[in-house]
Amino acid sequence: MKIAVLGIGFMGAPMARRLCQAGHEVHVWNRTKAKADPLADFGAQVHLQASDAVAQADAVVCVLESGEVVAHVLFDLGVATALRSGATVVDLSSIKPEQARDHAARLSEIGISHLDAPVSGGTLGAESGTLAIMVGGKAADFERMRPLLEVFGRATHVGPHGCGQLAKLANQMIVGVTIGAVAEALLLCKKGGASMAKVKEAITGGFADSRILQVHGQRMVEHNFNAHARLSIQLKDLRNALATANEIGFEAPITTLFESLYAQAAEHGLTDLDHSALFLELASRNGIS
Numbered sequence: 001m002k003i004a005v006l007g008i009g010f011m012g013a014p015m016a017r018r019l020c021q022a023g024h025e026v027h028v029w030n031r032t033k034a035k036a037d038p039l040a041d042f043g044a045q046v047h048l049q050a051s052d053a054v055a056q057a058d059a060v061v062c063v064l065e066s067g068e069v070v071a072h073v074l075f076d077l078g079v080a081t082a083l084r085s086g087a088t089v090v091d092l093s094s095i096k097p098e099q100a101r102d103h104a105a106r107l108s109e110i111g112i113s114h115l116d117a118p119v120s121g122g123t124l125g126a127e128s129g130t131l132a133i134m135v136g137g138k139a140a141d142f143e144r145m146r147p148l149l150e151v152f153g154r155a156t157h158v159g160p161h162g163c164g165q166l167a168k169l170a171n172q173m174i175v176g177v178t179i180g181a182v183a184e185a186l187l188l189c190k191k192g193g194a195s196m197a198k199v200k201e202a203i204t205g206g207f208a209d210s211r212i213l214q215v216h217g218q219r220m221v222e223h224n225f226n227a228h229a230r231l232s233i234q235l236k237d238l239r240n241a242l243a244t245a246n247e248i249g250f251e252a253p254i255t256t257l258f259e260s261l262y263a264q265a266a267e268h269g270l271t272d273l274d275h276s277a278l279f280l281e282l283a284s285r286n287g288i289s
Helices: 012-021 033-042 050-054 067-076 097-108 122-128 139-149 163-192 196-203 211-222 231-248 253-270 275-285
Strands: 002-006 025-029 059-062 088-091 113-116 131-136 153-159
Touching (some): 012 025, 067 097, 088 139, 097 113, 097 231, 113 139, 131 139, 131 163, 231 275
Parallel strands (some): 002 025, 131 153
């Protein structure tokens, strides 16, 4: 397939590399071209304009920061009009369900298919091709794009347009809350005089074990908060979840609490650290260095 990848960041770069290694003809664009340039070594063609990158594409993979950015790239930078009829936009960005439905409708009017296909698994999953991919859109479009999606990981069609984003919001609610639970529990143990590392070891394999405990808990033990998924993105996702909950008349008190905690962490300068750095906000509240 001829595939354009728009957005070469923490996630977009390893995804584009995997597409090159899978034998696809890959065209890439990023607002800051220097971030895309290294992909030329893997066979990708780097473009200055997003509209040029997509001109001959069978599929366009978007890996962008927000729904507003996706809309800007698709409809203000000329991507939608540059696409040939019959092409498919596969949006791996994490955005609001209502935005995904709007993008799908606008693209459909000009003969372009659309799937909202946000992912979970972070940079490690993007590099290893083990992402969980939640896909909304038409079943026929999903089946046609399945070979592309399987380069990135395990894809599941969860419903019509917007449902992929709804599933991702559920994922991010669970991730955000669980990071907080792990951080608070480990800090309680530290405050009481126990070794966080040994506590993590002790509860491994029990009901409290999880990938969050193993990956993010280890980052907390090591105090290594280099960004794999930024705290600002976690906050954005929780806010999108609350906006969607409000839209459909759903009360989400737990997510509301954690949105406020991540917001305070961001206000205290933790925005660009990993989302597991909520640990630092909770440590500060408890006077733990």
